[in-house]
Amino acid sequence: MRAPVKAFVVTGPGEAGVQDLEPPTAGPGDVVVDVARAGVCGTDVEFFTGEMQYLHDGFAAYPMRLGHEWSGTVTAVGDGVGAGWLGRRVTGDTMLGCGACHRCRSGRQHVCAARTELGIRGGRAGALAERVAVPASALHALPDEVDDALGALVEPGGNALRAVRGADVHPGGRVLILGPGTIGLLAAMFARAAGAEVHLLGVEPRSLEFARSLGFAGVWRQADTPDLPWDAVVDASNASRLPATALDLVEPGGRVVCIGLAGSPSLVDTRTIALKDVTVVGVLSASPGLAATIEAYARGDVDPRPLVAATLRLDDLAPVLAGERPVGAGPGPKIHVAI
Missing domain, CATH: 3.40.50.720 (NAD(P)-binding Rossmann-like Domain)
Structure with missing residues (x-):
């Protein structure tokens, strides 16, 4: 039996915590990423409070595994994925289209009507966990100049x-x-x-x-x-x-x-x-801007790391989603979780 992984799970409005879960596997076209850093977004807060519209429109349902701003290292690849991804530091797209519709074929998978969204829509498990499975097609490699904190800031940056x-x-x-x-x-x-x-x-x-x-x-x-x-x-x-x-x-x-x-x-x-x-x-999503954001961070054109007020553990996250400011937090608006 494989060792479980820890993941932050919201089970209902105002109800959340860390659970030991079955580790993800890399299905065909997918990879498994060991998550290094994940950001907390206002969307995560809305899911925790129950205010997020997706809950009321039927696009999401409890229990939910949140987290769509992340960075980590690929540790497993599924069938059809090149072995060159193994060991690479990456981040990835949140918006995962069906791949077959007109919007996806024209490069607009972020507005695909049948899309799932990592940690947000369609039951796709998110990255506020020790490991997460994502399609290899959504990956963006991170150069050495983009550290884990910057990697988890690529999605909002995009x-x-x-x-x-x-x-x-x-x-x-x-x-x-x-x-x-x-x-x-x-x-x-x-x-x-x-x-x-x-x-x-x-x-x-x-x-x-x-x-x-x-x-x-x-x-x-x-x-x-x-x-x-x-x-x-x-x-x-x-x-x-x-x-x-x-x-x-x-x-x-x-x-x-x-x-x-x-x-x-x-x-x-x-x-x-x-x-x-x-x-x-x-503007709906970061998808068309992810690659250029990584390049800008790598060049040093933009350094958003001062925006991170505190970096917490998974176990410390629920009070933050409930509106508590972490003790000793800096003045910035962003909270990160080191995993």
């Missing part, structure tokens, strides 16, 4: 990079980012690396001060936001009113990027979109 691409950021342009959380700060870092003048808008004094500590001088509350021409506005918040605010603030002919998700519908006036000739871009 989302942020896509937001910056959607904003068409360019040297000398001016971008306003709404929401200085993990995605907002990562977007700010990528926009700064692209040569843009970057401003952030937030609410909580702690998050605003942390943004300033990262070298962003233009950090504002909404009432203090300067009257400047914003070439692009990125909504990385979870406030339902802010997409309309973004549309009001952006310059005519500019771009609004929606990457944050509110718990209730956001309303915008489409007449304003048309009359201001604004391009509005939605």
Whole structure:
């Protein structure tokens, strides 16, 4: 009998803990990864509290094994997978399409209607565990310059990079980012690396001060936001009113990027979109931005490791999902688990 592996399992709203489970196996086309580091996302919190919409839409159900931001080492390969993956440090895509539909065949597997999502959708076990099985087709190799912590920041980084691409950021342009959380700060870092003048808008004094500590001088509350021409506005918040605010603030002919998700519908006036000739871009996932994010981290263009406030053990995770700040945590918004 193979030794069990420890995995963090949510069994119901507010009910979770570490369980000893049967270890994963590498089926055809799959690999098994020994997880080194995993990040905790707001999506994980919503599954823990029971608020995540997927639970109500039937795309997910308890018990759930969370974790979609991760890095680790391949320790087993299934049939059809090259042995060259063995021993390689990797991260991987969260969005796993069916591979056969029009969307998958055209490179848009992240919007496949039949997709599973690692640690999120369709019962696919996640990486808040000692080991996880993933399709080899989802893997991205990590160079030596990208350590375990950076590897577990590739997935949120890919989302942020896509937001910056959607904003068409360019040297000398001016971008306003709404929401200085993990995605907002990562977007700010990528926009700064692209040569843009970057401003952030937030609410909580702690998050605003942390943004300033990262070298962003233009950090504002909404009432203090300067009257400047914003070439692009990125909504990385979870406030339902802010997409309309973004549309009001952006310059005519500019771009609004929606990457944050509110718990209730956001309303915008489409007449304003048309009359201001604004391009509005939605970003669902990191998938098309993962490789470029790894490259940016490896070059040192962006270093998001200061965003990690604390690195915990699996056994310490439940209180964090319940809203407790770890003792001794730094000012950043991201929590990691070392496995």
